[in-house]
Amino acid sequence: MNAYAISARPKQRKRLIIVIVVVAILFGLLIGFNTFKGIMIGKFMKSMGNPPQTVSTMTAGYQAWQPHVESVGNVRAVHGADLAFDVAGLVESVDVKSGADVKKGQVLVTLVDADDRAKLEALQATAQLAKLTADRSKQQLAVQAVSKAQYDTDMANLKSAQANAAAQQALVDKKTLRAPFAGRIGIITANSGQYINVGNTVVTLQQLDPVYVDFTVPQSSLDELQVGGKVAVTADAFKDKAFAGNVSATDPKIDLSTRNVGVEATVANPDKLLVPGMFTKVAVDSGTTQRYLTLPQTAVSYAPYGDTVFVVHEGSPPASDADGKPVEAKSSADAKASKGDASKDNKGPSHYVQQVVVTLGPTRGDQVAVLSGIKQGDVIVSSGQLKLKNGTPVDINNKVQPAFSPNPQPVEE
CATH class of the missing domain: 1.10.287 (Helix Hairpins)
Structure with missing residues (x-):
């Protein structure tokens, strides 16, 4: 029994060695195949080059920017009053209709x-x-x-x-209620035969053209405001309309709780669209008009290390080696020869992009001012830059452009 066991040991060792060698060969073949596949895929991808990306573009140009101070305000009538009787009595007649425009001295309501x-x-x-x-x-x-x-x-x-x-x-x-000034009356609830007590409001009367707009600005902006300065007023009820006016007065003191100063603007309201109590947005011109290179905000890639844009250049992207680094310049003869060959074979995109760091200025609506980094006439990618990098070839399609309004308004569908 012992002699049989001793004679079987060399055979088991031989089999184990054979199994280990076979497994090692299989692992080696698998690793070699994957390495070879990766090399071939890399060579294929390099030979394919960067695929062209479709982007929209815009030419950088100067626009006039008017600095202004923004605030919110409320409309107030130049003349407005809630009319009431000084004496009590029964209503004899109501001589006007609710919402009518009346003249100064016109009879509104008469008591017996x-x-x-x-x-x-x-x-x-x-x-x-x-x-x-x-x-x-x-x-x-x-x-x-x-x-x-x-x-x-x-x-x-x-x-x-x-x-x-x-x-x-x-x-x-x-006993006769008359309009103390010209304006528009509100809803009259009094009726003939109704008893009215002293001081009870009968109707409201508001002069609607012009109107005052009251708003506040921080004390830091006080030096930018001047009596007579231009004011643009907008209201949510009239999204496509701006009302022009002028600063008519400022408070002689600053609110201690908010450190804001009150401002009054007189605004023309010929169509009588603005009514007292309406919430408005106010933009007051301050300083002189400035000229800035202007781009849509969507054209800028914002980042903590610097804001960038992509500038579009004509021609093919510069040649690079396998590591993506620019190759050394060729001799003039070789360059002409290669350019001629490339012109014969090149049927792809004729533009590429280069990323440029820019310094940004103020913003207004969908627009941003560019202080440095680009010049007038540069073609800038306005949308689609998230898929770009230096040297990426691009196809330009400007059928759809991003919003580029200095005063955008919400769109209701």
Whole structure:
């Protein structure tokens, strides 16, 4: 038994060695095949080159930029009041319709005043009699027919009677509600026969052209504001319309809680679209107009290490070696020969891009000002730059352009 075991050991070792050698050969073949495949794929990809990318472009050009201070404000009428009666009474008639434009002095609402008018007529008759008596006393005094005391008494009675008549006339006038200025009235809820107490609001009257717009700006912007400066006002209700005006006044003090200063602008409102209480956005011109190279904000790749844009150049991208580094320049003869061969064989894109670091300035709407890095006339990639790198060939398609408005408005579908 022991002799059989001893004789079997060399055979087991031989089999184990054969298995290990076979496994090692298989692993070697597998590794070699994968390495060879990777090399061949790399060579194939290098021979293919960078595929062209489709982008949209825009030519960099100068635009005029007007610096301004932005704020939000509220519309206030130049003349506005809630009208009420000084006396109580029953409504006799409503002489206007709700929402009508009225003139100064136009009758709006009238209270029942028959008793007051009758009393007025009686007092006016008493005043007329007192005047006749006073005139007679004056004539008689001239011929010494009456005493001076009688004449003074008759003149005092005349003035008293005239004052009583004037007081009653004022009471009658209070029974008629008139427009104190021209404007547009609101909704009238009073009806004939309704009893109205003293001080109850009957109707509101607002003058709508022009209007005031009240807003605030930080104290740091106070030196940029001037009385008479231009103002542009927009409202959400009228997205495509801007209302022009001028700064008419500023508060003489700054709010201690907000450190803002109040500003009043007078805005023309010929169509009477702006109404008191409306929320508005205000842009006040400050300083002189500046000229900046202007691009859409979508053309800029923002990054912590620097903002960049892609400049489009004509021709083929510069040649590079296997590591992506530029190759050394060829001699003039070789360059001409290679250029001629390339012109015969080149049927691909005729443009490529180069990434450039830029210094940005202020922004407005969809636009951004470029202070340095590019020059006027440079063709800049406006969209599609996320798939680009230096030397990437591009196909230009400008059928669709990104937004490029200095004052964009939301689009409602």
